[in-house]
Amino acid sequence: MSYEDAITALADPTRRVIIDRLRSGALPVGAIAKGMTISRPAVSQHLRVLSDAGLLTVTPVGNRRVYAIAPEGVAGLRAYLDTLWDDALAAFARAAQEKAKENNNA
Amino acid sequence: MSYEDAITALADPTRRVIIDRLRSGALPVGAIAKGMTISRPAVSQHLRVLSDAGLLTVTPVGNRRVYAIAPEGVAGLRAYLDTLWDDALAAFARAAQEKAKENNNA
DNA sequence: ACGAATCGTAAGCGACGGCTTACGGTAAGT
DNA sequence: ACTTACCGTAAGCCGTCGCTTACGATTCGT
Numbered sequence: 001m002s003y004e005d006a007i008t009a010l011a012d013p014t015r016r017v018i019i020d021r022l023r024s025g026a027l028p029v030g031a032i033a034k035g036m037t038i039s040r041p042a043v044s045q046h047l048r049v050l051s052d053a054g055l056l057t058v059t060p061v062g063n064r065r066v067y068a069i070a071p072e073g074v075a076g077l078r079a080y081l082d083t084l085w086d087d088a089l090a091a092f093a094r095a096a097q098e099k100a101k102e103n104n105n106a
Numbered sequence: 107m108s109y110e111d112a113i114t115a116l117a118d119p120t121r122r123v124i125i126d127r128l129r130s131g132a133l134p135v136g137a138i139a140k141g142m143t144i145s146r147p148a149v150s151q152h153l154r155v156l157s158d159a160g161l162l163t164v165t166p167v168g169n170r171r172v173y174a175i176a177p178e179g180v181a182g183l184r185a186y187l188d189t190l191w192d193d194a195l196a197a198f199a200r201a202a203q204e205k206a207k208e209n210n211n212a
Numbered sequence: 213a214c215g216a217a218t219c220g221t222a223a224g225c226g227a228c229g230g231c232t233t234a235c236g237g238t239a240a241g242t
Numbered sequence: 243a244c245t246t247a248c249c250g251t252a253a254g255c256c257g258t259c260g261c262t263t264a265c266g267a268t269t270c271g272t
Contacts, residue, residue, distance in 0.1 A: 011117030023193040087129040
């Protein structure tokens with residue numbers, strides 16, 4: 001739900017592979033697990049973490065469960081990184097200014 | 107160095123606290139650890155991970171080591187999330203269009 | 213020159229996370 | 243109705259990660 005869960009979920013390489021598989025569109029579990037080295041239950045567990053983090057949506061269609069990337073989940077992470085980016089730039093500029101003032105005094 | 111290391115580093119809550127402390131400007135290790143519940147060596151280890159991931163810069167000044175947020179490291183993560191965001195939106199729009207076509211056929 | 217301060221590193225321990233195998237439950241095919 | 247396909251969950255094992263304590267190195271203060 002929160003951006004913290006999202007970043008924790010995306011920290012795992014296997015889960016990023018799953019996300020990459022969903023970039024071009026929604027897929028059922030079997031199609032996601034197809035070709036991966038880990039077992040299908042393992043994929044299911046990762047899908048659980050990702051959807052709990054708000055990064056995926058689940059849509060039961062008949063026998064299968066179709067997973068898709070949830071844009072809102074990604075948006076939360078982007079918002080966090082944006083504030084971090086702004087603060088980092090501001091602090092960086094301030095430090096550069098102080099450095100310049102020091103050089104003038106020398 | 108890569109965005110993968112960056113996201114792994116930011117996945118830890120304690121490391122995000124450290125990052126937050128550096129938002130307003132650079133700080134030496136002692137000042138960062140001040141007021142935190144964990145020991146100073148633990149903070150040092152986290153700082154190591156963060157700087158290895160390219161999220162922090164180190165500047166030895168006299169006796170102390172001053173850490174600051176590295177904007178370039180944050181930029182790498184933002185770039186990754188931007189591509190993910192674009193793909194997610196595109197896939198979402200495509201799915202919505204297919205859905206609409208289905209409804210027309212019905 | 214000597215003691216104090218600041219910080220990184222090594223070793224060891226406990227907790228958490230990811231994987232596998234096994235199982236149960238629901239929907240589709242015949 | 244019975245079998246097959248698809249998928250989630252439980253239990254258990256093992257590696258990794260974060261923390262602490264202990265130590266060593268470098269720099270500042272006097």
